[in-house]
Amino acid sequence: MTEAQVTAVIAAILVLVDLVIRIIAIIVVPRNRRPTAGMAWLLAIFFIPYLGILFFLLIGNPKLPKARRAKQDEVDRFIRDSTHGVERVSDSTKWPSWFEGVVQLNRNLGAMPLIGSNSARLIGDYQASLDAMTDAIGRAARYVHVEFYIFAYDSTTARFFDALGHAVARGVEVRVLIDHIASRRVKGYRRTIRRLTDMGVEWRLMLPIMPFRGKYQRPDLRNHRKILVVDGEIGYLGSQNVVDRSYHKRSNIRRGLKWQELVAEVEGPIVSGLDAIFATDWYLETGDAPSRDELIPFTQEAAQQDLDCQVVPSGPGYQNENNLKLFLALMYAAQRRMIITSPYFVPDEAMLRAISGATQRGVHVELFVSELGDQALVYHAQRSYYEALLRAGVRIYMYQAPFILHAKHFTIDDDVAVIGSSNMDIRSFELNMEVSLLVRGESFVREMRAVEDGYRRDSRELTLEEWMRQPLRSTVLDNLARLTSALQ
Numbered sequence: 001m002t003e004a005q006v007t008a009v010i011a012a013i014l015v016l017v018d019l020v021i022r023i024i025a026i027i028v029v030p031r032n033r034r035p036t037a038g039m040a041w042l043l044a045i046f047f048i049p050y051l052g053i054l055f056f057l058l059i060g061n062p063k064l065p066k067a068r069r070a071k072q073d074e075v076d077r078f079i080r081d082s083t084h085g086v087e088r089v090s091d092s093t094k095w096p097s098w099f100e101g102v103v104q105l106n107r108n109l110g111a112m113p114l115i116g117s118n119s120a121r122l123i124g125d126y127q128a129s130l131d132a133m134t135d136a137i138g139r140a141a142r143y144v145h146v147e148f149y150i151f152a153y154d155s156t157t158a159r160f161f162d163a164l165g166h167a168v169a170r171g172v173e174v175r176v177l178i179d180h181i182a183s184r185r186v187k188g189y190r191r192t193i194r195r196l197t198d199m200g201v202e203w204r205l206m207l208p209i210m211p212f213r214g215k216y217q218r219p220d221l222r223n224h225r226k227i228l229v230v231d232g233e234i235g236y237l238g239s240q241n242v243v244d245r246s247y248h249k250r251s252n253i254r255r256g257l258k259w260q261e262l263v264a265e266v267e268g269p270i271v272s273g274l275d276a277i278f279a280t281d282w283y284l285e286t287g288d289a290p291s292r293d294e295l296i297p298f299t300q301e302a303a304q305q306d307l308d309c310q311v312v313p314s315g316p317g318y319q320n321e322n323n324l325k326l327f328l329a330l331m332y333a334a335q336r337r338m339i340i341t342s343p344y345f346v347p348d349e350a351m352l353r354a355i356s357g358a359t360q361r362g363v364h365v366e367l368f369v370s371e372l373g374d375q376a377l378v379y380h381a382q383r384s385y386y387e388a389l390l391r392a393g394v395r396i397y398m399y400q401a402p403f404i405l406h407a408k409h410f411t412i413d414d415d416v417a418v419i420g421s422s423n424m425d426i427r428s429f430e431l432n433m434e435v436s437l438l439v440r441g442e443s444f445v446r447e448m449r450a451v452e453d454g455y456r457r458d459s460r461e462l463t464l465e466e467w468m469r470q471p472l473r474s475t476v477l478d479n480l481a482r483l484t485s486a487l488q
Contacts, residue, residue, distance in 0.1 A: 021053055022046060064207075064217055064316045095440065098329075102329045102438070109322040112310055114308055115272075117269060118267065120264050120265065120309075122262060123264075126245050129238075130157065134160045142172065143175070144173070144231075145278040145279075146174070147223075147227040149179045149223065151176065151178040151179075152248070153188060153196075154188060156244040156245065157243060160242055169200075174202065175278075176196060179222050180207060205285070207222060223315075224315075224432035225435045226238060229275045232271055232272060235275070237264055237419070238408070238420065239420075255372070257374060260399065261406050262341075262409060270307075277311060279294040307441035312326055312437070312438055314435075314436070315432055323422045324429040327418070328351060330410065330412045331355060331357075337363060337413060339449075339452050340368065341408065342423050345385070345424050346385070346424070351424065355389065355394060368405060369397075370403070370404050370405045371398040381478070381481040390462070390467060396461065397459035397462070398460055400458060400459060411448050411452070414442055416440050420434060420435050420437055421434045422436050
């Protein structure tokens with residue numbers, strides 16, 4: 001066979017392989033996938049077939065392994081079956097007419113019940129929240145449960161780590177869960193692990209990527225939760241990681257960026273719900289099955305406030321997008337006003353329709369985002385939605401530099417709020433394990449409104465007229481970034 005014939009055969013084989021890849025992609029890729037995501041993957045595979053299929057095989061499955069999801073289902077069934085009648089909620093006649101349906105939605109999706117007799121306070125100062133958590137650890141008598149997306153030992157968090165060490169020294173059980181990839185990317189990771197080990201803390205990596213040890217799943221499926229529970233009596237959740245405010249990134253330090261967070265300190269029986277999330281995640285990482293008491297004690301009560309609360313877990317361990325469905329239900333329920341704070345706001349079609357539908361029925365809608373971005377791709381994808389939002393009547397406030405408004409919360413009318421780790425983007429809806437807290441209580445919403453008032457004072461409002469003056473290159477970049485957001 002001549003060299004020309006060999007070349008022709010190779011070319012024919014490559015054409016045939018390319019055709020087979022495209023046919024298989026058309027059959028496999030759209031299955032059980034959002035149309036926009038399916039189309040984005042097909043475009044990638046069709047335009048760059050070999051690279052596209054490689055990336056699809058690497059990150060195309062948005063769910064955790066079946067064995068892990070089976071364990072999650074097992075725990076959820078136990079919680080759901082064992083918590084009938086534990087609600088002890090406040091006077092339900094004061095609830096909005098739609099609230100019971102939202103609670104039932106969360107119960108069906110995430111298993112956790114709505115629990116009454118809780119108190120909560122918000123901490124918006126970065127150092128103050130670390131100090132509050134440190135002080136709580138210092139009072140621990142039985143156990144401390146720590147679960148954070150990013151967990152780093154540095155000069156800012158040294159007291160927090162010292163408190164953990166002192167707790168171990170006095171016989172308190174201290175268990176720590178940290179996300180493997182997120183924490184590993186932060187400067188000082190090995191020092192952090194060494195410090196935990198030297199103190200005698202029991203620690204595990206969440207969703208570790210260790211293929212040679214048989215630990216592997218899609219690498220960008222991450223545990224994004226931020227939870228601290230002390231003795232089952234006091235808990236913390238919100239947007240803040242345990243790390244210096246600069247995240248030790250040279251680009252952040254050069255630009256002078258500082259993270260603005262919001263953390264909720266909660267007391268009462270709902271703390272058991274946060275503990276159940278930790279116990280479940282510990283089980284998923286270690287195989288140590290949680291006890292009944294770790295999952296459903298719900299015994300503590302708080303006298304300061306009478307808040308009804310429900311923990312809502314979500315992520316790729318579930319069949320549904322629990323957080324997205326909660327957010328959509330609240331958006332459709334809003335009657336007077338809806339205020340959203342999200343550092344990464346990249347809504348899907350359903351959320352855009354819910355927001356525009358709210359404004360069209362007379363609901364006042366505000367969105368707080370950062371003027372600057374710390375993640376270029378998400379920042380530009382987010383900007384691509386501003387024109388549609390502004391035209392729909394949404395008021396957009398841009399939190400001014402050098403701060404990155406990293407807080408994640410959402411208020412509806414004067415009765416209901418959500419706070420937690422979840423952004424309003426495809427990553428938080430599909431790829432990250434998140435935890436949200438649904439709160440019904442006017443006192444809590446008033447406190448949240450005060451936080452929002454502070455944001456408004458430190459922000460500038462973006463107008464449609466200003467936005468339409470954006471240069472063409474920015475518009476093109478924003479819309480290209482928007483296309484990539486569908487790849488999940």
